[in-house]
Amino acid sequence: MALQTTSVAKDSQHPIELAAGAETQTEISPDVALVERAKAGDAAAFEQLVTQYERQIFRTALHITQNREDAEDITQDVFFKAFQKLNQFQGNSKFSTWLVRIAVNESLMRLRKRRSSRTVSIDQDVETDEGSIPRDFAEWRPNPEQNYSQTQLAEILRKTIAGLPPGFRTVFTLRDIENLSTEETAAALGLSVPAVKSRLLRARLQLRERLSRYFRQNEASE
């Protein structure tokens, strides 16, 4: 199922209503208590939720949009929308997953605005099998990341993930960086579990190929 631009724009008006109750998890999160306190008018409780998740939401938005200013705006918008719709959060899913869903919608909508003449959907550029077939079979150095400073490594990671199509980048971000489950990722993106697995495989393999240029043995650092 595609999260098409039109539905993103529509969903963005009421992201919570569409998202709330989409999962059937029964896990009781400590966040539920904070949400209940916030619903009752406890500003400190809501502020604690912001403190806990603003980094994750900012990082998710930045990975998807690849734009720092957009990510800052989106982070504010996500928590503001969550605040406005807090009474609709029933605790059927994790609060963090609920926030991530809003962040994905907001981020894709922002991408669409930045590329005003193009449709941006979670399905963009995922129809090809290119990138699914490994071509580089060189072994990597032991702990290859240690050959780079933190700044250099961060730049390498930014460059490699920025080259992925948005649909792959988003799935990889949620599943492998933010550590959502496959099911949570599927729910957040409106995709089937098999679709998430397929895109995750392609994203991982494409990133592997790109990182191999920096990490394989007997190659000079770039």
Place this chain on the structure above:
Amino acid sequence: MNCTEFLSKLTDYFDGQDGQIDPSLLAEVKAHLGACHHCEVVVDTTRKTIDVYRGAAAYEFPQELADRLRAAIMERCRSTGKLPDIKTK
């Protein structure tokens, strides 16, 4: 199991190693890995790819930014007067 079939099971292999993967499939995957160096390299380097991204901060999130965003969010929320009626500390 050939390399293409192995590749199609790679996500299940990575995500199901905590016992969720079908034992017979896991045995097939391991047998293929033992016989195919190329796929062994793909598994090792793909796993490392995931680890590197999880372990490193590709994007900085300095405390100043966290504080500024949080303050802006709370100010926006307090200014609405909409439900839920959050009290000022």
